[in-house]
Amino acid sequence: MAREFLCTKTEPVVQTKAGKLRGFRLDGTYAFHGVKYADAKRFHQPEPVKPWEGIKNALAYGYVCPMLRQDEPSNELMVPHRYWPLDENCQYLNIWTQSLDPKAKKPVLVWLHGGGFAAGSSIEHIAYEGENMSKYGDVVVVSLNHRLNILGYLDLSPFGEEYENSANAGNADMVAALEWIHENIENFGGDPENVTLFGQSGGGMKVWTLMQTPAADGLFHKGVVQSGCIEGFVQADETDGTAIVTALMEELGTDDVKTLETIPYAQLAAAYNKVMPEVAKTGVYVGGNPKANGWYVGDPCVVGFTEHAKTIPVMVGTVLGEFSFMPALDPEEKADAALIEEKLQKMYGEHTEELKTLFKKAYPDKDISDLLFIDSIFRAPSIDFLHKKAQHPESGTYSYLMSYTFPYDGGHIAWHCSEIPFVFHNTSLVAAFNEPGVTDLLEKQMCDAWLNFARTGKPSSDALPEWPACTPDDEATMVFDKTCEVRHNYDHELIALHKKAAPPFFFGGGDDEEEQKIQH
Structure with missing residues (x-):
């Protein structure tokens, strides 16, 4: 049976803080795919998107963060996957909702994908589609992409103040997405004061690391950690990125850290894959995961829950x-x-x-x-x-x-x-x-x-x-x-x-x- 579809030049269109977005409606569910929530230079903190005139399309999923290694299809019957174009410019989110009434105040569920902090995407699994959950529960479902691996988690802070939080750039992207949601989700029928994070595997780890991130306080109100607790995966040591970044620059034949900002990603990833195993043997931080600093407090099972994290209901x-x-x-x-x-x-x-x-x-x-x-x-x-x-x-x-x-x-x-x-x-x-x-x-x-x-x-x-x-x-x-x-x-x-x-x-x-x- 054919489904009812709507997408014209003028509807459905939603006003956001930066400009208007056009999505589509399918059998009563409004969908907005590939919404840009932030921009960022490599290794730097995200910034709000610049305002635009007219109406932007939100009809295609946004870019996925590049991976350190080529994805290989496997276990597709047990965990069916999708593969998508890659680009560092990957700060995109997707929305499914049953209402565009700013007064609807529906609960908002924000999905954080798995793959550790190194791989995956908001659409990697077929099961990540938010339409059915939104329709069944009359809720707003959001999923998002963010920077991963060395793009999102490489500590260059010893090489300059501008890189102070480069080891948590991927998590900073997620905070930027939550800020975008707080500012805009009302016009998609959502309640910015009732936001729940849920994520599996690496996505579950993202939930509790954000619980321990003061910059995210008040931007979400509940958390679901699905297979997201594992000892030692998110390192708690106090070493910095000096060793891994030095080895990376030596492999690339440069002594200027700024070179790492512009070198083609494939070359950067190949060099990292080559030097990381030896550096890792010394037990120091080698990137690929959040790093405790003044911005991220650290694993709550090691350092204790922040006062705000104590107030967040969790599953x-x-x-x-x-x-x-x-x-x-x-x-x-x-x-x-x-x-x-x-x-x-x-x-x-x-x-x-x-x-x-x-x-x-x-x-x-x-x-x-x-x-x-x-x-x-x-x-x-x-x-x-x-x-x-x-x-x-x-x-x-x-x-x-x-x-x-x-x-x-x-x-x-x-x-x-x-x-x-x-x-x-x-x-x-x-x-x-x-x-x-x-x-x-x-x-x-x-x-x-x-x-x-x-x-x-x-x-x-x-x-x-x-x-x-x-x-x-x-x-x-x-x-x-x-x-x-x-x-x-x-x-x-x-x-x-x-x-x-x-x-x-x-x-x-x-x-x-x-x-x-x-x-x-």
Whole structure:
């Protein structure tokens, strides 16, 4: 059936602080794609866009930040991707809304994409589309691009005051986007005083780093951290960028730091990729992540939450399998008890029996073979984050975990990114996510939770059991599965032992050493 479409020379047009923008309407949802929210010179702080006359089109997604390495399509059934033109001039955002009435005051949900701080984009995953969430929840959905890798996170401050915050330029872009939203979202039907950040993986890290950024105080009011807690990923050391920038200049044959501002990006990236591994071995800051300084306070689990961060309600969660991207065991292998025992013994050694006991206690309905794929890399730091944030009763702290087994590969536990289509109400866009009689309800339960949290700071809904906030002694975790339930401190022993027993950087049950490396 054909959908109703509207896009003329005069509508839909919205007035922003800098000028007028034209988008389009599809079945009642207004969309504005590729809205420029800031400009910036390489390594410098973002500045507001210059005003313009007439009407600008917002009909195409904006440029994506260049990557350090070429993207390679993979796991497209599990996490379908899109690839888009690259340019440093990448400060663009996208908006989906049901109303252009400035008095509508709808909740605003701002999506921060994954890929660490080095890769990804606002449209990288097909499931990032905001139309369905906006329509289903009657909310305003915003996604954005910002500078990444060495363009967004390289510390040149030792080489001049103009680079004082170059190590956080990517996060400064996000603050600029939030400032744009605060100033303009009302004309898109949004409430600038009810803005929720949500993000997965690197996007989750962006949420809590912005909680720790005083320049962002008051620009957002709630945060959802999806698989975004990981130890040591955002460095807390006090070293600066002297070593990496010096090595980079030597590789490029220059002693003038200004050269780094103008050299072609491909050449700059190639030089960085060559020198970074050796510099990193010394343990100093090498870029690619935010750096604590006078602008960004630092990891709250290390330095404590800022006074403002204590007042921000948060949801924090993970999925059971996280990086279990390799093919699952087939039904015949799962039924072979001797084979499973051999794999478990090879992986966990002397801890195998205790882990099996703790796993069956935590997940009595799961197959014991799933113990080969569970995660503690994200789950353990999430438990720590929740515990420390719950010590501040100024705002609610909520925990979740997705343990659903997908109808893929004969049954595959939830993997990194697999909750995203449910949250965005986009499971119909991802083939492997569809299970009759299950998917629709779980999608409703999860999307409702995110929407209600954005509206009120509490994720409870009529479709879920009562979901209490965490306390310092009680992690009340909503477990999303075929049957959703709240469980209390239910996996803490399992995760503590798994963190101790699992092979280093292990994210799945494969034997190939390469499968045990973190992939960003």
